[in-house]
Amino acid sequence: MRLSRFFLPVLKETPSDAQIVSHQLMLRAGMIRQEAAGIYAWLPLGLRVLRKIEKIVREEQDRAGAVELLMPTLQPADLWRESGRYDDYGKEMLRIVDRHERDLLYGPTNEEMITEIFRGYCRSYKDLPKILYHIQWKFRDEIRPRFGVMRGREFLMKDAYSFDLDYESAVKAYNKMFVAYLNTFARMGLKSVPMRADTGPIGGKLSHEFIILAETGESEVFCDSRLVDMPAPGEVDFDGDLQPLVDQRTALYAATEEMHDAARFESEVPETRRLSARGIEVGHIFNFGTKYSEPMKALVTGPDGKDTPVHMGSYGVGVSRLLGAIIEASHDENGVIWPEAVAPFGAGVINMRAGDEACDAASADVYAKLDAAGLEPFLDDTNERAGAKFATMDLIGVPYQVVIGPRGLKEGKVEVKIRASGERHELSLEDAVNRLVEGAFK
RNA sequence: CGGGGCGUAGCGCAGCCUGGUAGCGCAUCUGGUUUGGGACCAGAGGGUCGCAAGUUCGAAUCUUGCCGCCCCGACCA
Secondary structure (H helix, E strand, O other), X not given: OEOOOOOOOOOOOOOXXXXXXXXXXXXXXXXXXXXXXXXXXXOHHHHHHHHHHHHHHHHHHHXXXXXXXXXXXXXXXXXXXHHOHHHHOXXXXXXXXXXXXXXXXXXXXXXXXXXXXXXXXXXXXXXXXXXXXXXXXXXXXXXXXXXXXXXXXXXXXXXXXXXXXXXXXXXXXXXXXXXXXXXXXXXXOOOXXXXXXXXXHHOOOEEEEEEEEOOOOOEEEEEEHHXXXXXXXXXXOOOOOOHHHHHHHHOOOEEEHHHOOHHXXXXXXXXXXXXXXXXXEEEEEEEEEOOOOOOOOOEEEOOOOOEEEOEEEEEEEEHHHHHHHHHHHOEEOOXXXXXXXXXXXXXEEEEOOOOOHHHXXXXXXXXXXXXXXXXXXXXXXXXXXXXXXXXXXXXXXXXEEEEEOHHHHOOOEEEEEEOOOOOEEEEEXXXXXXXXXXXXXX
């Protein structure tokens, strides 16, 4: 992508209504634009990152054996009357009446609808187990939206739902998502900590929140510090026994404020490892048994010929919130520092003197080679001054910058700057390209 | 929903108390000089001061109502 063709409305000054750094940087880098309280338009740069995050979430869901589908944002109220949640959910649910006076709602979540879909087709225990998911926009009419995409009213969420014959089998699905989540967040450069959580209005007994530690987090959390640096499981056999991997983590103390037990914390965790911090919830998994399948009559016939309600679980990831969480975890005074896996562009190319024949030619050459190698380069081919170009490239957080100017070019050199460390390397044009393509700077 | 604050040009703000020609910085446009860390000079455009009603000869400024946004608390991916 060339900057001259792109749509990148960067702001020099920080808009006054943004309080936390991720919100400020998302506005300044031209990633989002607020259209109403808690409702944002995704500008091209923000959308690119959102898609990267979505892709990682999708790949890890698929790897864990979940199957993607897509449900509508609008749902009939009757479905929610079946589960009893039409009345329970309260004002957070946006209720809509259509021209025929039919009650609809903009889905805040999809347990009812997925249960309806499941019961429409699956009658036998032989259809089980199943995990279905989608990545879709949700609306919750929050009392107080805040912090940009961290607590928006409209937000992108991955929600998965599992269906099993019994509790034991449902725990296996739960464990799959548990492990998949650890891998998902790790791929985005985040250290996530699974914590015992309250099940809230969704109901059920087994539940964990996945928390990213950050000063600006909304929840207070307490955990054994060993959990924070425990590496993600990585390659695992999702059909194998995941219980040891889960136990290894759940054995260590970790709880959010509402589940915190100070006495237990102090007795189980040695003082040096007691970590109390703030965190951002980026994922939440639940097992809720037959809470929906029973009232909604999602029954399967078991091997014994008897009908039983399926055991279900639901598993959410705040996809749009993750942008905020990643920025909170990775930025400096100059802007965002994207982990490579989610960076909107793989490498930036700064043409220091657009219009200069040699600079134009060298920039085009580097750009073409990086592009051919699949690095998704971003070329600043504008007439801005050097300082402005550096500032913009730093702000939008591109992991590597190739600086091509007349000064270096005289000696056949370009400069590669690593955004995260600030390190610079003077290299020949070929070396710069080759080493970027090889990933030599990682 | 309770408490607090704000709404003036695309962005950041001043002006309001004490009513009388709507201003500054950045951004934008034109011309020129510049060009390795957010340039300089000269000129130009852009605002029914959130909306409505009231008070007044006269309202950005005072009063009332409404709307929107932000912050603090109880809830949530």
